[in-house]
Amino acid sequence: MKYHIKLSREMIQGAKIAVLPGDPGRVEKTAKTLSADAVFLASNREYTSWLTKSGPHSILICSTGIGGPSLSIAVEELAGLGIEYFIRIGTTGAIQPNIEIPSLIITTGAVRLDGASKHYAPIEYPAVADLDITNSLIAGAKASGVAYYTGITASSDTFYPGQERYDTFSKYVIKDFQGSLEQWQKLNVLNFEMESATLFTIASAFGLKAGCIASVIVNRTRNETPDDSILKQAEENLALALGHSLEYMLHKRGGIKA
Numbered sequence: 001m002k003y004h005i006k007l008s009r010e011m012i013q014g015a016k017i018a019v020l021p022g023d024p025g026r027v028e029k030t031a032k033t034l035s036a037d038a039v040f041l042a043s044n045r046e047y048t049s050w051l052t053k054s055g056p057h058s059i060l061i062c063s064t065g066i067g068g069p070s071l072s073i074a075v076e077e078l079a080g081l082g083i084e085y086f087i088r089i090g091t092t093g094a095i096q097p098n099i100e101i102p103s104l105i106i107t108t109g110a111v112r113l114d115g116a117s118k119h120y121a122p123i124e125y126p127a128v129a130d131l132d133i134t135n136s137l138i139a140g141a142k143a144s145g146v147a148y149y150t151g152i153t154a155s156s157d158t159f160y161p162g163q164e165r166y167d168t169f170s171k172y173v174i175k176d177f178q179g180s181l182e183q184w185q186k187l188n189v190l191n192f193e194m195e196s197a198t199l200f201t202i203a204s205a206f207g208l209k210a211g212c213i214a215s216v217i218v219n220r221t222r223n224e225t226p227d228d229s230i231l232k233q234a235e236e237n238l239a240l241a242l243g244h245s246l247e248y249m250l251h252k253r254g255g256i257k258a
């Protein structure tokens with residue numbers, strides 16, 4: 001039985017693919033969208049797990065909580081149970097003016113604005129997504145009919161200063177991050193989120209495979225906070241694209257034995 005996620009090898013029934021939302025509240029819905037046979041497995045702290053299916057294949061859905069440190073624990077323990085493929089699903093704030101809402105962003109590489117990834121590899125080591133998973137996510141997004149973008153994500157440990165939000169409690173963003181949003185825009189970064197840099201670095205360092213697809217809920221060139229009405233749509237778009245991606249990965253491409 002793993003320390004934090006409270007899962008064992010028997011419980012995950014040979015699953016090789018884990019889908020990782022940040023929010024424990026999204027696990028059940030995601031699992032049930034993929035299959036009516038989804039079953040609850042465990043819940044401890046930020047880690048809630050359900051086992052579901054894509055065709056005959058077992059798929060584990062396990063929440064990671066927000067940010068790199070809690071995600072790193074989930075990835076460590078899931079890898080120890082035999083998970084080889086990690087697909088992060090989440091929400092994101094776009095920073096390029098052309099990005100529509102709702103839409104999906106598939107991260108090809110992440111700017112390492114986290115701390116946890118530095119415990120696994122020096123900062124020169126790239127945080128890049130696995131090509132096969134990324135191609136499956138692209139195929140899934142295309143099949144879903146939702147607008148999507150691919151590119152670089154700035155992946156920050158903090159929601160407020162690291163994403164240059166001046167509604168931080170002190171209203172002060174340290175010098176390192178003042179002007180950083182504009183800098184990332186000019187360097188063609190698409191969006192901010194909080195887990196992909198840690199996930200990609202750990203997965204690559206461990207010889208495992210990871211990808212990330214996120215639903216755009218806000219465009220920082222227009223607003224600082226999402227409109228509540230968009231959240232449900234964003235979640236549905238993500239579940240739809242995920243279902244198609246898994247189908248492509250497991251049944252059409254035929255390259256993954258999971």
Ligand code: URA
Pocket residue numbers: 091092093094159163192193194217218
């Ligand atoms: N998640 C983030 O990390 N930033 C946003 O702006 C929205 C979601």
